[in-house]
Amino acid sequence: xxxxxxxxVVAGIVSGSLYGLAGLGLVLTYxxxxxxxxxxxxxxxxxxxxxxxxxxxxxxxxxxxxxIVVVGFAVVVGPLLELVTRILVGAPDALVxxxxxxxxxxxxxxxxxxxxxxxxxxxxxxxxxGFTVSGVQITWAQVISTGVAVVGAVGINIFLxxxxxxxxxxxxxxxxxxxxxxxxxxxxxxxxxxxxxxxAAAISGILLAPVLNLDVNLLTLLVVQALxxxxxxxxxxxxxxxxxxLAVGVSAALATKWITRPPLNGLPAAMxxxxxxxxxxxxxxxxxxxxxxxxxxxxxxxxxxxxRAANTAVAAVGAAVLVxxxxxxxxxxxxxxxxxxxFVLFASxxxxxWGSGQISLCHAAFVxxxxxxxxxxxxxxxxxxxxxxxxxxxTMPAGALVAIPAIRLSGIYLALATxxxxxxxxxxxxxxxxxFGSNAEVxxxxxxxxxxSQSDRSLYYVALAVAVLCAAAVIVIYRSRFGRFLRAMAETxxxxxxxxxxxxxxxxxxVCLSAFLAGISGGLLITQVGTVSGVxxxxxxxxxxxxxLGICGTRLIRSPVIAALLLGVLPGYAHINLDTQTxxxxxxxxxxxxxxxxxxxxxVAIGRLAATSDRRQPPVRRAGPAPRLxxxxxxxxxx
Amino acid sequence: xxDGLRISDLxxxxxxxxxxxxxxxxxxTGEITGLIGPxxxxxxxxxxxxxxxxxxxxxxxxxxxxxxxRTSPARRAQLGLGRSFQRIxxxxxxxxxxxxxxxxxxxxxxxxxxxxxxxxxxxxxxxxTRVSDAIERCxxxxxxxxxxxxxxxxxxxxxxxxxxxxxxxxMLLLDEPSSGLDDAETAxxxxxxxxxxxxxxxxxxxxxxxMSLVMKVxxxxxxxxxxxxxFSGTPAQVQKSEAxxxxxxxxxxxxxxx
Numbered sequence: 051x052x053x054x055x056x057x058x059v060v061a062g063i064v065s066g067s068l069y070g071l072a073g074l075g076l077v078l079t080y081x082x083x084x085x086x087x088x089x090x091x092x093x094x095x096x097x098x099x100x101x102x103x104x105x106x107x108x109x110x111x112x113x114x115x116x117x118i119v120v121v122g123f124a125v126v127v128g129p130l131l132e133l134v135t136r137i138l139v140g141a142p143d144a145l146v147x148x149x150x151x152x153x154x155x156x157x158x159x160x161x162x163x164x165x166x167x168x169x170x171x172x173x174x175x176x177x178x179x180g181f182t183v184s185g186v187q188i189t190w191a192q193v194i195s196t197g198v199a200v201v202g203a204v205g206i207n208i209f210l211x212x213x214x215x216x217x218x219x220x221x222x223x224x225x226x227x228x229x230x231x232x233x234x235x236x237x238x239x240x241x242x243x244x245x246x247x248x249x250a251a252a253i254s255g256i257l258l259a260p261v262l263n264l265d266v267n268l269l270t271l272l273v274v275q276a277l278x279x280x281x282x283x284x285x286x287x288x289x290x291x292x293x294x295x296l297a298v299g300v301s302a303a304l305a306t307k308w309i310t311r312p313p314l315n316g317l318p319a320a321m322x323x324x325x326x327x328x329x330x331x332x333x334x335x336x337x338x339x340x341x342x343x344x345x346x347x348x349x350x351x352x353x354x355x356x357x358r359a360a361n362t363a364v365a366a367v368g369a370a371v372l373v374x375x376x377x378x379x380x381x382x383x384x385x386x387x388x389x390x391x392x393f394v395l396f397a398s399x400x401x402x403x404w405g406s407g408q409i410s411l412c413h414a415a416f417v418x419x420x421x422x423x424x425x426x427x428x429x430x431x432x433x434x435x436x437x438x439x440x441x442x443x444x445t446m447p448a449g450a451l452v453a454i455p456a457i458r459l460s461g462i463y464l465a466l467a468t469x470x471x472x473x474x475x476x477x478x479x480x481x482x483x484x485x486f487g488s489n490a491e492v493x494x495x496x497x498x499x500x501x502x503s504q505s506d507r508s509l510y511y512v513a514l515a516v517a518v519l520c521a522a523a524v525i526v527i528y529r530s531r532f533g534r535f536l537r538a539m540a541e542t543x544x545x546x547x548x549x550x551x552x553x554x555x556x557x558x559x560x561v562c563l564s565a566f567l568a569g570i571s572g573g574l575l576i577t578q579v580g581t582v583s584g585v586x587x588x589x590x591x592x593x594x595x596x597x598x599l600g601i602c603g604t605r606l607i608r609s610p611v612i613a614a615l616l617l618g619v620l621p622g623y624a625h626i627n628l629d630t631q632t633x634x635x636x637x638x639x640x641x642x643x644x645x646x647x648x649x650x651x652x653x654v655a656i657g658r659l660a661a662t663s664d665r666r667q668p669p670v671r672r673a674g675p676a677p678r679l680x681x682x683x684x685x686x687x688x689x
Numbered sequence: 690x691x692d693g694l695r696i697s698d699l700x701x702x703x704x705x706x707x708x709x710x711x712x713x714x715x716x717x718t719g720e721i722t723g724l725i726g727p728x729x730x731x732x733x734x735x736x737x738x739x740x741x742x743x744x745x746x747x748x749x750x751x752x753x754x755x756x757x758x759r760t761s762p763a764r765r766a767q768l769g770l771g772r773s774f775q776r777i778x779x780x781x782x783x784x785x786x787x788x789x790x791x792x793x794x795x796x797x798x799x800x801x802x803x804x805x806x807x808x809x810x811x812x813x814x815x816x817x818t819r820v821s822d823a824i825e826r827c828x829x830x831x832x833x834x835x836x837x838x839x840x841x842x843x844x845x846x847x848x849x850x851x852x853x854x855x856x857x858x859x860m861l862l863l864d865e866p867s868s869g870l871d872d873a874e875t876a877x878x879x880x881x882x883x884x885x886x887x888x889x890x891x892x893x894x895x896x897x898x899x900m901s902l903v904m905k906v907x908x909x910x911x912x913x914x915x916x917x918x919x920f921s922g923t924p925a926q927v928q929k930s931e932a933x934x935x936x937x938x939x940x941x942x943x944x945x946x947x
Contacts, residue, residue, distance in 0.1 A: 349782065531794050532806045538780045538791050545778035548740055549856055550766030551795035555802055 056186045058303040064192045065261060065275075066299020067199035068254040069322075070292035072272055073279030074203055075250030077291050080280075081223045081339060082243035083135045085146050086462045088593070089153030091273030093248060094255030096157050097123050098172075098269055099165060101256045105175060112175040116256055123252040128245030134644065135240060141647035143461035144409055148600030149643035151593045154270060156636025158590075161266045162629040170264035195257040202253055203292045206246060210288070219243055267590070274473065275299075277466060278322025281329040285339050298322045320477035323470035330455060330467045338463060349540045350404040350606040352529055372514055376507045383506045384578060385622030390513035391574035392618035394520045396599055396610030398567030401524055403596070404604045405533070406560045407540030408456050409465045411592050412472030415479075416565050418587030420445045420572025422485040425492035425582075434497035434577070438516070442569040448475075449565025453558040472589040480584040491583045494576045513574050520567055521607055527563065528606055536560060594632075597639040604646070692754055693718040693860045693892035694739060694770070699748035701734055701916075708734050709916040712748075716909075718859055718892035721882060723907035723924075725897065727937060731916040732896045733775060736862050739894075740772045741765050753859060767799050771858030773849045775865045775896075781838040785829055785848050788837055789820045792852035823855035827881055842869035847878070854885060860892045867899045875899060879906050904928065912936065 072094060080086045087093075097119050104115035134153075138146055176191035210216035218239050221229045226236040254276075255269060262268045275298055282294025298321060305318035317324070356364065375386050395417055402408050410416075420441040427437035455467035480486050496504045497512055527533055535556050538546055543553045576582050594617075602612040621631060645652060694716045701709040709731045716722035724732055737743040739750055741762035749758045757765050779788050793816055798804040824833050827847045832840065837848060846866055853861055867875050883906055885891055897903045903910065904924040912920040912927060914936040920927060927933055 527806070530806055531798065534783075534787070534791050534794065535798070535805065537782070538795075541780050541782070542778045544742075544774070545780075545792070545852075546795045547762045548766055548772050548774075548778070549792045549795035549852070550763050550799055552761075552763045552800040555800055556805060559802055559805055 055304065055307070056184065058307050059300055060186055060188060060192065062300030062303030063296060064196050064299070065258065065303070066296035067196045067203075067292075068258050068295070069272075069275040069279050069298050070295020071199040071202050071250050072254040072276040073283065073291045073295050074206060074288055075247040075254075076273070076276045077280050077283060077285060077288060078206065078219075078250075079131070079243050079247035080285065082219055083132075083240045085131075085135050085138060085150065086466075087131070087153070087247075088147065088150040088273065089157060090247075090251055090276060091270045092154045092157035092161075093123070093127060094251040094258070094272045095161060095266055095269035097252035097255040098259040098264060099161055099266075102170070102172060102259065102264055106172075116253075119256060120249050120252045124245040124249035127248040129241060131244040131248065132237065132241040134640070135244070136237065137644045138647050141643075143465070144403060144407075144600070145643045145647050147409065147411075147462070147465050148597055149640050149647075151597050152600075152636045152639030152643060154273075154636070155590075155594065155597060155632050156640065158266055158270050159629050159631070159633030159636055163633060165264070165266070167266075167629075169268075172259045172264045174260040176260070191260070198253060198257060202250060203288075206250070207288055209246075215239065215242055275302075275322045277470075278325040281322075281326040281466075284329070284333060284337055294325075298325060301325075317478065320474050323473045327455075327467055327470040327474065330459060330463055330470075335458060335463075349407060349537050350400070350528075350604055350609075352533065352537075376510050382622055383510055385619055387506065387510050387513050387578040388575060388622075389614045389618030390510075390517040391571045391578060393517045393571075393610050393614035394567055394574060395571035395595065396602075396613040396617075397520055397524050397607065398564045398571060399595055399599050400606055400610045401528070401567070402560060402564040403599065404606055404609065405524075405528055406536040406557075408460070408557070408560065409468065409596070410452065410561075410564065411465050411469035411596060412452065412475065412589070413568055413595050414587040414589065414591035415472045415475040416445050416448060416568035417572040417575065417591075418480065418485065418582075418584065419448055419475075420569030421494070421576035421582055421587070422492045422572075423569065424573035425494040425576055428495045429493070433499065434495070435499075438570060438573045441573040442566040445565045445569025445572070446562045449562040449568075450558060452565070453561040456557050456561050457554045469589065469592070472592050476584070476587070476589055480587075486584045491581055492576070493581045494573075496577055496580075509577065513578070516570065516574060520570065524567075525607060532556070532559070594635065597635055600646075601635070601638050601642045692751070694894060695751040696735070696739065697749050697751070699735070699738060699750070700746045701731070701738055701743060702746050707746075707916065709738075709745075712913065712916065712918050714911045714918055714921065716860070716892055716894040718753075719886065719890045720908040721886055721893045721895055721906050723895050723897060723903040723910040724913065725900070725903055725910060725927075726913040730913045732913065733864060734916075735913075736772065736864055736894075736896060739765075739862055740770060763799065766796060766856075766858070769859035770862070771853040771856055771860070772862035773846075773853055773864055773866055775868070777842070777845050777849055779837050779845055779848055779852075782836065784834050784836055785840070785851070786820060786824065786833045788848055789823055789851045789855045790816065792856045793819060796856045819855050819857070823851040826854060826885065827851040828877060843871065843874045846870060847874075847881075850878075850881065854889075854891075858891065860894070862894050862896075864896050865898060866895070867897060867902055875902055878902070882906050 072090070076087065076090050100122070101115055101119045104110045104118060105112050110118075134149060138149060174191050176189075176194050178189050178191055180187060180189035180192070182188070210220055218229060218234050219242065221232075221234075222236050222239045222243075229236050229239070254272065258269065258272060276295070278298040279291050279295035282297060283289075283291030302318045302321040305321055309317050376383055379386060395413070398416075399410065399413055402410055423441040423444045424437050427440055428434055432440070452468055452471055455464055455471070459467055481488070486492055496509055498504045498508075502508045502512060528536070535546065535551065539553055539556055546553050546556075598613045598617050599609060602609040602616065626634070692715065696715070697713045699709055699712045700707065712731075712735070714724075724735065726732055734743060738745050741757070741760060741764075745758070749756055751757065752765060752768055752770050755768065757768065757770075760768075780791065783791070797812070797816075824830055827850050829844070829847055829851055832844065837845060840848070846869060850863070850866060867878055870878060879902055882893060882895075886893060895903065895907065904927075907924055910922065910924055910927045911918060912930075912933050919932050919936055920930050922930070
């Protein structure tokens with residue numbers, strides 16, 4: 051019995067040590083810079099592809115190729131990430147998430163473009179001969195890669211404990227200001243952290259590639275495995291993170307042996323996230339390193355900022371344009387119907403992110419749940435309007451589940467927990483009869499009642515009506531007492547509690563509302579396409595949604611409108627391929643987040659530029675640092 | 690003068706570090722009770738236990754005769770316990786009026802999800818009156834429509850006071866409400882406190898470092914040091930007490946004087 055298990059344990063330790071090394075780099079950079087890098091796995095993937103190019107395409111010996119890639123990533127990618135961090139200092143979590151998810155998407159898009167979508171076979175470059183220990187075949191490749199990972203992990207630990215820079219790095223984790231006062235430069239220390247982190251990512255990417263083959267998606271989601279490791283180390287302890295990596299590797303390997311039947315056969319892949327979600331739900335919040343600034347500075351204003359007349363004019367022109375769309379766009383009408391679905395989707399996300407300061411990286415799962423529910427219901431003969439409302443309502447329980455982490459956590463940890471929830475949904479629930487089932491596809495019929503026929507034109511007007519209703523609902527909710535609670539909660543939930551409000555109920559309500567709208571948008575999207583499969587609602591889609599919304603600013607309604615045009619309408623006209631689109635969104639997201647994070651300083655700079663060009667005088671030297679979004683802690687210091 | 694807040698045999702520990710031990714004290718409604726003591730004596734901890742943010746190791750908290758030791762912060766507020774914070778908790782992006790309003794609305798909404806979305810019929814007018822009353826009482830009428838972010842700290846303290854006053858609590862915990870106020874503002878502040886208690890019958894438990902303010906407004910004062918009660922009495926008795934002087938100045942210096 052035990053003998054049967056040993057091969058799985060060995061395989062688990064080999065991959066687990068690499069997850070541990072990756073997790074170690076992730077924790078190290080998170081703690082020194084305060085930036086949680088969602089693009090970490092993509093960096094590892096890029097390293098693996100670079101190694102492949104050097105070793106397989108250009109025939110470089112593997113030790114040389116590996117050295118070039120690892121050192122190259124440490125000295126090139128490290129400083130780039132430090133540059134991003136420098137701009138993001140003090141910015142709220144939402145912007146950090148948008149920027150680093152932008153890195154993920156940008157790199158992923160680039161790799162897909164460069165190397166194609168198919169998995170490239172990546173032969174083991176280390177010696178595959180080996181020896182047998184109590185009946186288990188162990189290859190030298192396994193020994194070497196585990197050895198490298200252990201040496202790397204131990205080396206980083208010794209470096210942090212004994213060297214001068216290592217001690218400074220630990221000090222930066224606790225208090226960068228104090229380090230600066232002590233005469234060190236936190237920026238330099240952060241740079242070192244990023245370089246080490248990028249190096250660790252590169253090593254684990256290269257060594258994992260032969261195990262996973264060169265699949266962009268798989269390697270990118272290395273960050274997932276690393277997350278499980280980080281969770282066990284409570285995002286704090288480096289040795290425990292490494293142990294956590296081993297635990298993730300071994301438990302996933304054992305799960306592949308024991309759990310082979312659907313729907314739970316998705317569990318091994320989701321194992322790190324099961325661990326992550328469990329840890330985040332069990333651990334007390336005070337045991338996790340403090341998250342960054344609150345979202346307060348980004349919360350959407352209630353009023354549009356336009357005068358009443360201007361508002362009416364915009365609404366009238368908008369309405370007129372939307373009504374005549376079917377008569378103008380010809381065969382492109384389906385694109386516009388989809389845009390209505392996307393609008394509701396982004397409105398749901400916007401209410402959550404810009405309205406209440408929460409974040410969800412599992413929105414695609416909600417949308418998928420809504421879509422499949424509508425499909426099943428219309429299939430069972432339920433009239434379409436009833437099915438649409440039900441698809442919203444039945445998505446709410448999933449929202450209520452997500453409300454549990456939303457109540458306990460905020461910022462980056464909420465983002466991670468929801469990302470985990472989305473992946474667990476995708477790996478386990480998508481395959482069940484509730485969603486896509488064994489067919490892996492769901493079809494839906496179109497509304498047809500009264501004067502509404504099944505034509506595109508009819509469907510467009512139905513979708514438009516639904517979208518307008520949803521927009522109105524969001525506006526009314528945001529202006530009501532509930533909206534005031536949401537805005538206050540983003541800044542000071544403590545005050546609301548001390549005044550007698552059960553903020554947990556408020557959080558539950560907003561997440562359920564958002565899930566309801568997401569379910570509705572799923573219903574609209576499946577009605578337009580007709581047939582959908584689970585791939586459409588993968589967890590990377592959730593990331594894309596947040597990034598696109600982040601690109602479009604922080605307004606409650608305006609941003610979803612622009613986002614729907616960007617993700618729904620634009621691809622229908624521009625004929626860009628998916629990879630280019632992902633790459634572009636990634637790059638634009640990084641830029642948008644950085645601009646948002648520095649918008650005060652930018653407007654000052656632009657104002658100064660305008661003033662100087664008017665007067666043709668040399669620019670006035672400004673005293674003191676540029677104003678920016680203040681972090682909560684700084685506000686605290688000031689008061 | 691009825692029983693407002695009563696703490697019995699309270700022990701609080703952070704990890705193995707006992708910060709409050711076997712402490713009992715009471716604050717009545719209809720009067721102002723002072724809670725003073727040197728830095729680190731455990732005053733804010735006691736407040737946090739009273740409002741439910743910190744769980745005590747043992748002991749009980751009774752509010753208006755009801756045991757609330759195990760209830761949530763929100764529930765205690767529902768039962769009539771309001772508080773201000775040493776580190777001001779306001780929505781800086783909202784106006785003064787909105788801040789006062791949202792406090793009252795939060796108290797009305799409580800746990801009821803329906804009340805989250807709207808008010809009961811007819812309560813809109815009464816909310817508006819209570820909000821204006823509180824704003825006026827705190828002398829904030831002129832800045833009622835200013836955004837809090839534009840106000841100096843002294844005014845913000847008053848906004849917090851207006852918020853808890855508007856919410857119709859029977860017992861208030863005020864944590865260093867006068868820090869950051871200048872002398873003139875402090876004098877106004879003292880008047881607001883005494884007139885509020887006289888007019889509304891609210892009970893106030895006041896943590897404060899400004900001794901002249903404490904001596905002026907309090908009817909009863911509890912002095913704590915190292916988490917234990919060392920003296921209770923009227924302002925005059927406290928000023929005479931050897932034990933209090935020893936706690937503030939150190940035992941040696943008191944001996945040296947005597």
